[in-house]
Amino acid sequence: xxxxxxxxxxxxxxxxxxxxxxxxxxxxxxxxVYDYAHVGNFRTYAFEDLLKRYLRWKGFDVVQxxxxxxxxxxxxxxxxxxxxxxxxxxxxxxETFFKDADTLRIRRAEHYPRAxxxxxxxxxxxxxxxxxxxxxxxxxxxxxxxxxxxGYGKLSGMNIGSLQPGxxxxxxxxxxxxxxxxxxxxxxxxxxxxxxxxxGPGRPGWHVECSAxxxxxLGETFDIHTGGVDNIFPxxxxxxxQSEAATGKPLARYWLHSEHLIVEGQRMSKSLGxxxxxxxxxxxxxxxxxIRYLLLSTHYRRQLNLTFEGLDAATAAVTRLTDFYRxxxxxxxxxxxxxxxxxxxxxxxxxxxLDNDLGIADALATIFDLVTxxxxxxxxxxxxxxxRGVLVATLDSLDEVLDLFHPTPLALGEEIEKxxxxxxxxxxxxxxxxxxxxxxxxxxxxxxxxxTPGGVRWKRxxxxxxRGEPRETR
RNA sequence: GGCGGCAUAGCCAAGAGGCUAAGGCGAGGGUCUGCAAAACCCUUAUUCCCGGGUUCGAAUCCCGGUGCCGCCUCCA
Numbered sequence: 444x445x446x447x448x449x450x451x452x453x454x455x456x457x458x459x460x461x462x463x464x465x466x467x468x469x470x471x472x473x474x475x476v477y478d479y480a481h482v483g484n485f486r487t488y489a490f491e492d493l494l495k496r497y498l499r500w501k502g503f504d505v506v507q508x509x510x511x512x513x514x515x516x517x518x519x520x521x522x523x524x525x526x527x528x529x530x531x532x533x534x535x536x537x538e539t540f541f542k543d544a545d546t547l548r549i550r551r552a553e554h555y556p557r558a559x560x561x562x563x564x565x566x567x568x569x570x571x572x573x574x575x576x577x578x579x580x581x582x583x584x585x586x587x588x589x590x591x592x593x594g595y596g597k598l599s600g601m602n603i604g605s606l607q608p609g610x611x612x613x614x615x616x617x618x619x620x621x622x623x624x625x626x627x628x629x630x631x632x633x634x635x636x637x638x639x640x641x642x643g644p645g646r647p648g649w650h651v652e653c654s655a656x657x658x659x660x661l662g663e664t665f666d667i668h669t670g671g672v673d674n675i676f677p678x679x680x681x682x683x684x685q686s687e688a689a690t691g692k693p694l695a696r697y698w699l700h701s702e703h704l705i706v707e708g709q710r711m712s713k714s715l716g717x718x719x720x721x722x723x724x725x726x727x728x729x730x731x732x733x734i735r736y737l738l739l740s741t742h743y744r745r746q747l748n749l750t751f752e753g754l755d756a757a758t759a760a761v762t763r764l765t766d767f768y769r770x771x772x773x774x775x776x777x778x779x780x781x782x783x784x785x786x787x788x789x790x791x792x793x794x795x796x797l798d799n800d801l802g803i804a805d806a807l808a809t810i811f812d813l814v815t816x817x818x819x820x821x822x823x824x825x826x827x828x829x830x831r832g833v834l835v836a837t838l839d840s841l842d843e844v845l846d847l848f849h850p851t852p853l854a855l856g857e858e859i860e861k862x863x864x865x866x867x868x869x870x871x872x873x874x875x876x877x878x879x880x881x882x883x884x885x886x887x888x889x890x891x892x893x894x895t896p897g898g899v900r901w902k903r904x905x906x907x908x909x910r911g912e913p914r915e916t917r
Numbered sequence: 918g919g920c921g922g923c924a925u926a927g928c929c930a931a932g933a934g935g936c937u938a939a940g941g942c943g944a945g946g947g948u949c950u951g952c953a954a955a956a957c958c959c960u961u962a963u964u965c966c967c968g969g970g971u972u973c974g975a976a977u978c979c980c981g982g983u984g985c986c987g988c989c990u991c992c993a
Contacts, residue, residue, distance in 0.1 A: 454921090472993070480993085487993040515991065600920055601989065625990065649991045671993030672922095678991070701993070702922085705986080740941080741930075745923080746986070752928060756942035763941085766955065796931095804931045808940035815957085822949095822957055875951060882953075893954045902954095 446501065446798045448667075449744060451675060451698040452598055456800060459697065461666045466504045468661040469495065470695065471552065472653065472670035472678070473509035476536035477517035479720045482734070483704040483711050485547055486747055487671045489738040490701040490801075492549040494669065496844045497797050507552040508660045511537060514558050515649050529559065543721045546731045547738070548846045556656040558647065562638045564655040565647045569627045569640075571689045581618040583630030583643050589623050592684045598698060599676035625681055627651050650681040657694070658686065668695035672702055701743040707750050724754070728889060728906025732765070732851045733758040739845070742803055758905050761847060766902070767814045768838060768848035774821055774831050781830035782820060786837050789813040793841055810841065853903045859890055866892070867899060 446459040461467045471491045474480050480488075491507070498505045512518075513533045522532035544551075558565075569585055572578050577591045589595050626648035631637040637644045657665060663686070670679060679698065686694040703710075706717035724734055737757035741747045789809050796805035817834060820826040826834075842848045855863075866881035882892050891904035 474993080475991085484993045490993095512991095517991085599988080623990075669993095673988070673992055676920095676988060676990080681990085703987070703993070708985090710986090711992095737929095745930090748929085750928085752942085756929065759943090760941050763955095770955080802931080804940070808931070811940055818956055819958095870951090873951075879952070891954070894950080894952095895955080 444501075444794055444798050446498075447800055448697050448699055449800050451700050454600075457697065461503065462664065462696065465502070467498050467506070467667065468665035469498075469505060469507045469667045469669065470653070470657040470661055470665060471507060471509045471668075472674055473511050473555070474536075474540050475512040475515055475517060476533040476540065477515070477521050479536060479722070480540050480543060481711060482719050482721060482724065482738070482749060484671075485543065485549075485721060486704040486738050487669075487701045488544060488549050489547060489735065490743040491669055492547075493739055493743075493801060493803070493844070494667070494699065495550060495552075496846070497801065500840075500844045506554075506661065508554045508556065508657060509552040510653055510656050511540075511555055511557045512649070512652065513537070514646055519646075546721060546725075547735050548732075554660050556660065558652040558656075561652065561656050561659065562647065564659055565651045566628075566638075566640050568651060568655045568658070568685065568689060569647075572627065572685065575688060577688045578627060579620065580642055581620075583645065584618075584626050585628040585642050586619055586624045587627050587681070587684060589621065589625075589684065592688050594687065595623075595684055596680065598683055599680050601676050601680065625650060625677065627685070650678055651685060653678070653682050654685040654689070654694075657682075658690070663690040663694075664692045665695055667697045667699060669699045669701070672700045675700055699743075702746045704738075704747045704749055706748075708748055719749070729754055730758060730761070730851050730903055732847065733761050736761040736764075736847055739803060739847075740807060743801060755905060762850075762902070763814065764810070764847050765850040767818065768842075769850075770821065771817065771831060771834055771838065774826060776821065776824045776826060776831075777828040778820070778823070778825035779827060780820055780825045781827045781833065782817065783830065783833055785813065785816055786830075786834055790837050790841065797844070810845075851903065853890070853901070855890070855901070859885065859888060862888075863890075863892070863899065863901065870894075 447456045448459050449455070450457045469491075471488075474484060491509075495505050495507050511533075514529060518529060518533055522529045525532055569578065572587065573585070575591075577588055578585050579588055580586075628640060628642055628651075629645050629648060631644045631646070637646060657668070668679065668682075675698075683694050705711065706719065709715060709717050711718045721731075721734065725731065733754060734757070737749070737753060738747070740757065740760075789812065792809040793806045796802040796809065799805075817826065820830075838848055862881055862885055866878050866885070869875070869878040869881060885892060885901075886904055889904050889906065890901050893900050893902070
């Protein structure tokens with residue numbers, strides 16, 4: 444089956460063919476570790492996770508690189524203000540980033556190069572550009588002279604003429620010939636961070652790290668480059684200018700960009716209170732798996748509106764999936780139907796959907812159709828043992844891509860276990876009023892009970908009210 | 918001002934000229950249950966922002982509106 448991706452470079456769907464058969468090299472722009480990543484950042488990382496998992500599922504050997512920007516204006520400023528070294532300043536943010544990614548079941552990349560550990564590579568790249576006549580030095584800084592790169596603007600479609608020199612003055616800038624030129628190397632700003640270079644002590648410009656590190660880990664041309672839409676201009680445009688001017692080769696063959704996540708119809712904003720980290724949502728009682736579902740369930744090129752209503756819906760949807768998976772796993776019947784045709788069709792439809800530019804909505808729809816059909820068969824005892832085995836194997840396979848079938852483990856505290864036991868006791872005594880009261884109390888604690896022929900079982904429930912407003916209401 | 922995107926049921930969201938407009942959530946009714954939960958069954962868009970046009974045929978193509986959103990130098 445052919446995979447097609449929407450390539451920002453051509454603005455159309457293109458058939459995907461890796462450079463090297465069976466192998467895909469992916470560069471994904473990672474976090475700038477000056478603060479905790481928010482759910483919007485994780486929307487992009489979740490998309491990249493889906494991309495990678497799907498390519499693997501299709502049989503490709505995938506190598507993913509995600510940079511960690513641990514030196515830039517913000518990290519330097521933060522470290523200075525906190526009175527600590529750059530490394531000390533960024534460490535907790537890096538640790539939290541990995542922890543949150545794990546919580547959302549985002550698989551690790553193969554490489555997480557840090558900017559601060561690749562200064563020599565960046566200096567080498569700048570020298571290479573210098574030798575090619577693409578740079579100029581001014582007041583201790585080195586700039587990229589965009590007029591030397593004819594292809595500038597091909598990714599973003601930005602009309603160079605619209606970037607009027609002097610129309611916008613950056614407070615942090617030094618002395619550039621043209622407003623659109625950008626810094627490859629910046630002088631030491633009086634802060635703590637600084638490295639020696641042929642142009643004097645200083646630090647790298649932001650864009651150069653991605654050019655240098657992608658080249659090091661993936662080669663001068665690789666298959667897929669991803670990031671959020673905001674990176675299209677100027678970041679990715681500048682990466683292209685740097686890398687392609689240096690190598691004379693295309694940087695990446697497919698550029699995939701994920702749309703932004705907004706909150707309650709508005710851009711995430713700290714001042715509006717519509718700014719959420721993963722921890723914020725978890726603190727409100729939401730299941731990380733529901734958050735994963737929500738992030739994944741909207742097509743990556745469509746803006747995702749995060750709402751509490753949406754989170755509740757995602758909680759219900761993902762519970763349906765995990766409940767179903769458990770039911771199939773535990774199914775002990777052996778009816779006459781092996782169900783093989785339905786399962787095969789569902790798997791094929793799943794693949795067709797994702798082949799089409801990661802069409803997740805259709806893929807999920809086929810899964811829900813399968814869930815309904817299989818539940819019906821199990822209700823009627825029509826599913827055979829062999830069919831059950833095929834179904835489980837298929838679900839496991841699909842879950843390599845989605846990772847949505849296994850519920851977040853629910854650790855019961857001692858108190859909750861006692862409440863459950865007490866309710867069981869009350870039920871046995873047919874004291875239903877007391878049993879129901881206890882069940883309600885547990886629900887308030889986020890534990891939902893189900894009485895089944897095999898005994899009581901429990902699972903995580905939706906967060907108890909109230910969960911607060913998305914932003915401060917005036 | 919330049920470039921780009923989106924408008925489909927109460928909410929979310931597929932659909933890229935042609936079988937009865939997916940799926941999820943929610944809501945209502947029913948089966949099951951001590952009651953629930955889960956599951957299953959039924960109902961919930963004669964219609965796809967508005968107005969033209971192309972076509973035998975358009976949610977899907979074209980033109981014109983309206984509304985919302987993103988980017989335009991370091992924000993995923």
